[in-house]
Amino acid sequence: KQEVTQIPAALSVPEGENLVLNCSFTDSAIYNLQWFRQDPGKGLTSLLLIQSSQREQTSGRLNASLDKSSGRSTLYIAASQPGDSATYLCAGNNFGNEKLTFGTGTRLTIIP
């Protein structure tokens, strides 16, 4: 059974710093991986999707990478801003299994 670990569970950093969030899968053969953010009491907003043969994706100050040999993904946030404060979740699936397995998230607080 696929399980996803996100470390750390919570992170506080001063505004302007670069930071990395981590995600690891017990079954490393991840085919698709998606990163989301969730604001308190709200739904999930898709940030980045890494599909099939891709290894990374970038959108603005965000960069996500996937190491398929280890089953680990990182989300890099450059020049953090208070508006980046949210919970960040990763989710992935293995080839042939469309169901995404989610982590429990990293709660990020950017201190002004």
Add this chain to the structure above:
Amino acid sequence: ETGVTQTPRHLVMGMTNKKSLKCEQHLGHNAMYWYKQSAKKPLELMFVYSLEERVENNSVPSRFSPECPNSSHLFLHLHTLQPEDSALYLCASSPWWTGGPGTGELFFGEGSRLTVL
């Protein structure tokens, strides 16, 4: 209106009530999902519909009854719920649901916060 819309945003019901959650997607997607989010637990997939046909039912109790009348609308009918069913219920959609390559990007609604008294 764009994206995935869920109503109501908040719902309080007694254990003997019957209520429904509604989801509508304006993205032209073929797959729709219900997820349950409880505190400190990963999202749990409940149901998946592909082209209005139910393709996944993750051992969900029968007190939850989904309905997908067309590819844009999804309902979750609730009856005789238990207090432990209190959670955030999230609807999502994706371009497709096929074997192998995955589903494409998953888009979520804002959720319906359910409290069962």
